[in-house]
Amino acid sequence: MSTDNRSDAVPPDGTDVAQLRSRIEELEAELASLQDDEGDGRKKMTIIATKGTLDMAYPPLILASTAAAFGWEVIVFHTFWGLDILHEEKSEDLQLSSVGNPNMPVPNALAALPGMDLLTTRMMNRRIAENGTATIRELIDVSIESGVHLQACQMTADLMDYEDDDFYEGVEVGVGAATALKHMGEADIQLLV
Amino acid sequence: MTDDITVSERVDATGQTCPMPVIEAKAGVDRLSSGQVLEVLATDKGSVSDIEGWAAATAGVELLDQAETEADGERVYTHYVKRTE
Numbered sequence: 001m002s003t004d005n006r007s008d009a010v011p012p013d014g015t016d017v018a019q020l021r022s023r024i025e026e027l028e029a030e031l032a033s034l035q036d037d038e039g040d041g042r043k044k045m046t047i048i049a050t051k052g053t054l055d056m057a058y059p060p061l062i063l064a065s066t067a068a069a070f071g072w073e074v075i076v077f078h079t080f081w082g083l084d085i086l087h088e089e090k091s092e093d094l095q096l097s098s099v100g101n102p103n104m105p106v107p108n109a110l111a112a113l114p115g116m117d118l119l120t121t122r123m124m125n126r127r128i129a130e131n132g133t134a135t136i137r138e139l140i141d142v143s144i145e146s147g148v149h150l151q152a153c154q155m156t157a158d159l160m161d162y163e164d165d166d167f168y169e170g171v172e173v174g175v176g177a178a179t180a181l182k183h184m185g186e187a188d189i190q191l192l193v
Numbered sequence: 194m195t196d197d198i199t200v201s202e203r204v205d206a207t208g209q210t211c212p213m214p215v216i217e218a219k220a221g222v223d224r225l226s227s228g229q230v231l232e233v234l235a236t237d238k239g240s241v242s243d244i245e246g247w248a249a250a251t252a253g254v255e256l257l258d259q260a261e262t263e264a265d266g267e268r269v270y271t272h273y274v275k276r277t278e
Contacts, residue, residue, distance in 0.1 A: 066212040069219035132208045
């Protein structure tokens with residue numbers, strides 16, 4: 001048997017080398033397709049943001065922008081009041097909800113009084129400024145700049161009469177539950193806020 | 194150890210809170226070439242754990258050192274982050 005003619009060589013046990021080669025090619029193709037499905041190996045996080053109060057607007061945006069700094073792929077799917085975070089006008093004026101919130105500096109009976117949310121929100125905004133905490137607007141800008149996908153649920157946007165151009169530039173519109181589920185299925189981390 | 198480190202770029206995240214020191218560090222590292230070191234200044238106490246966690250979990254980033262100093266009665270946390278790829 002000549003050594004420079006290995007491709008036609010038949011091993012002692014009679015295994016067909018050509019057959020093995022084609023099997024290796026098959027497996028390599030399968031592996032490549034699996035690796036494609038895995039994407040670039042980056043972690044993926046999907047957050048569903050459903051709340052639009054000032055305090056509940058922070059966690060999704062802080063986690064999203066930080067995860068982007070980790071190099072993760074991040075999708076934040078905003079639905080119901082979570083849409084207000086992406087609404088250019090409304091996001092500048094998110095309120096705290098004093099009633100039923102045990103962390104508020106006022107008891108519930110007072111919290112229900114007109115103007116109380118305005119007062120506690122003003123206090124909170126002052127604390128945010130004094131503390132050097134980023135504003136919602138800043139976190140949205142950072143998120144979009146760093147490649148976070150901020151998505152606005154189409155059904156609830158229609159429900160609330162929000163137009164596409166009510167949202168910040170860069171917000172992805174025309175998405176629904178199936179899109180959210182697709183991303184959740186692919187994600188390493190899924191959060192509902 | 195900090196004496197041996199050659200810093201190529203510096204970002205100042207003093208006065209900013211979570212998550213900004215990490216966000217600023219990431220933006221700073223992106224401006225470096227492989228092998229260069231970024232110095233991150235922060236006053237956020239949480240930045241010590243946060244930058245350590247970020248560097249450990251992020252490809253292409255290595256935390257070389259962290260130092261704590263006091264300037265004008267305020268604690269300043271200095272982080273040295275190397276871009277490795």
